[in-house]
Amino acid sequence: MTEQTLILLVDDEPDDPAAAADALEGERDRFRVAAETAADGALDRLADGDVDCVVSGRELADADGLTFLDAVRDADPTVPFLLFTGEGSEAVASAAVARGVSEYVPKALDGDQYAALAERIENAVEDHGSAGDELERYRTAVETLPEGVVTLDGEERIEVVNGPAAELLGRDRTELRGEPVDVLVDEGVLDEAALDAFRDAAESGTASTGSGVLKRGPEVPASGDDALPVEAVIAPRGSEQERSGATIVVRDATPHEERKRDLERRNDRLETVIDIVSHDLRNSLNLALNRLELVRREADPASEHLSKVERALDRSGRIIEDALRFARESRTDGDTEPVELDAFAARCWRQVETNGASLRVGDLPAVEADPTRLRYVFANLYRNAVEHGGEDVTVRVRPLDGQDGFCVEDDGPGIPEAEREDVFEPGHTTAEDGFGFGLTIVAEIVDAHGWTVAASGAPGGGARFEITGIDAVTD
Template sequence: MAVLPASSLFLLYVGVFLLAALACFVSVTRLHHITDADTRRGLWALLLTSGGWAAAHVGFLVSPTTALKLGWYTLGLVLGLAAVGAWLYFCSAYTGRTYHRNPTYRRLAIAVYVALVAVKITNPLHHEYFTTTAVATPFPHLSVYTGALHWTAMGLSYALAFVGYFMLLELFTQIDLDTRALFGLVGITGLPVVLDLVGYITPYLIDITYEPLGVAVFAVGVAFIYIDQFEALQLAAERDTPVIALDADNYIRDTNRAARTLFPELDGAERLSLETTLPRIADCLDSDTTILKIQQEGSTRYYRVTETPYGTVTSGLGRTIVLTDVTDRERYREELERQNERLEQFASLVSHDLRNPLSVATGRFDLLREEMALSEENDNVAAVERALDRMDDLIDQILTLAREGQPVEQWDAVLLSSIANKSWEMVETDTAELRVDDDMTFKADPVRVQRLLENLFRNALDHGAPDVTVTVGALPDRPGFYVSDDGPGIPEEDRDSVFEPEYTTRKEGTGFGLAIVAEMVTAHGWTIQVAESETGGARFEILGVESME
């Protein structure tokens, strides 16, 4: 068997590790194709630390002095340990776990890393991590003999690395897309362990860590060859979600079991076009309607169809179609639409079938009063007039309550101070005063917000003194704004009831004012609660109003 000359073998070692370093560094430029930020960040750290690790090997081999060789070797130890942390971060993020975000795990990882780095860089003091000697075979180099601390750290590193392997293995076995290519790539990252053992027990390879070579192959495979499968597997991690993977030409490349169960025509449809196999999905993607209605097992189910390109839209790597079951949401939306239709019918009934007879009754009463020369001071006349006026007010309030519950469709920028002053001008305020603190700009329906504030202002004026002070401002600690006054306030036991229709503490009140406020708040997707103001009055807090600033 032919044996390479020492000089050629030396150049081969240098060339292989240099190529691994360059492969890792060049692969970093491709990571913008990965859409998940945490996965991209983890792989970025893995490539940089592994590339630096391989480059440190090159420095160790080519440095002319022992001191420089030891410096490069120690740097490699530090970067190699950092690569383990980057590998765990990447595996956690890619498999959809949250270990990499857990503050406790982060602090523990940093503590362990700092402790092990301290052991490595202080080796010249204790020599328990490694010792060196110059040898001439298979070519002149500095041979490293590892000590007990090295094997302890190495055992911990490989144990942690296998945790990452387990996370990937679990993901690949749970997902029924074709995982063979990525299985192979992940397996390659572990093969250098064999080279490590050969180098340790035989003279055929030098005793040096070969792991950067496996990471380089993995990096090139993911970044340049299998990035579409790489993201398709991540998107398909939720096994109950149908996933269809397409190539750059819009042909079906792969599907998972959930997709084939939902669409039996996908079975054996690889390399067929989406338009031919599933024209309804293709039409859904080309239209503004992203909801697909499907009859399934005797019932109607709804799926939101979304597409995610591999990397950037312009990269031309293909895309993944994901169908998310939104049946409950769509059924709720349809029920809301039916309720809104019933509200419209009710409003029409109130507006026409009740207001018209009321108008007739009011007109006939006025004629009867004139014919009989009834005085307005007559108790019976006054009582009838109050009853007719109250009926008219109630019809107005019921109509408003029915219509203000409709979801907001027109959103515009609203300045709190401006809308508050405008609303204040529409209310009879006497000697009352309005103050605006902590202004904010938010998106809302300006007309409804104005009516909302008018009702809250009237509530403060109706229950407070003529010189009541009303304050409006942004909430300091939560998204939203408040309306408070220095009036008598609302008893705590009544605060859950004030928004119910017909709740009132005034004999002449309709009880719909605050109920209408609650409907307008709900129509915006906000919430409202009652508290006590700093002066003991009422404070209404409208929550969930996101500021535009």
């Protein structure tokens, strides 16, 4: 009797999981497939101890495929794990290899995708258990990646250098094998601080990111025209209980550096335009106000027409100030640092005119953010709460339940549901003397950080602004 192979298929695709399991079982008589849609259920199934291979999609019902891979590696460092997805990218493939995936298998756009998957499963199961075969399989996967990858053994010596990494380094890959990882610091690929951080965090399995300047040869100075900016991500391989080395993904950072310089040039030009426009507009406005005062002396000072002109000029002045504030505050230069949100939120409150309103701050995480711009987010949300909720409003800043984010909410009158999608649009306001820039600034800065902001209702009917997609910074 042919020995059966138990495959744990974990995916949250809209297709029927049972149908996918049947299709895969139909490829080999010895295949038996257990289908799950969520990571928790799959881990419980894996704990039974009879699973020969895990096949996972990129998105599961309760986690993503890479997070599930980490959990599987902690539970069983050696079981074959295939990431099978139709939403692949170079970054996902690199991250999967760095975390110890056995195979990265893109779903075919045509043909029989399960036939290809079955072949990969067979190979993975047959190779399972042999350290030499595991390294060879890992080497094959590394060689197929378009990004530069360097792998290290348990003693931090270079095992594998793929073609793109060798080309980036300008070195023969055979010369690098067996060299200590410190040679990559000497070459300018790894930042020494990033390498130290990796060593400190290796026990917890935390990846470390570094950047450097690749000198492209021993005679080329780091500041020369031939120098190349690079970024590297170094991550431990294996489980917390048994580290088997590390993987380094190296990227040419030139496009990122060029975008950064372009952003700086654009910001400088914008600042120049803002200064010129503000100077000319203010001068013209001041001239109009002075002329108005002269007219008052020569005409009836109580004239209704003159009062209307004065109010119009005053409103124009406030529009100019708000527009200039929007242009300056919505800029994000990209200089970020860890920010302790709870202390930061309280500090921002003290910098805003809040009258008799009160603030309550929950236990918030630290995040990587631009503190100068983040201050405008809190300040504008606080002003919005006080302006619409009154002097006795209570504002709460607290983490969101079950999400990577936080909210700023109040016990004021709230925002009508029909208007919640419009509140971030420029010019949207319900205040008689408002101009509708405050929440637009919030949305611009949040988006520039890679986060998302949404308006909703707070318990009791107040307004709530939820900011999600943040990555908490851990020590």
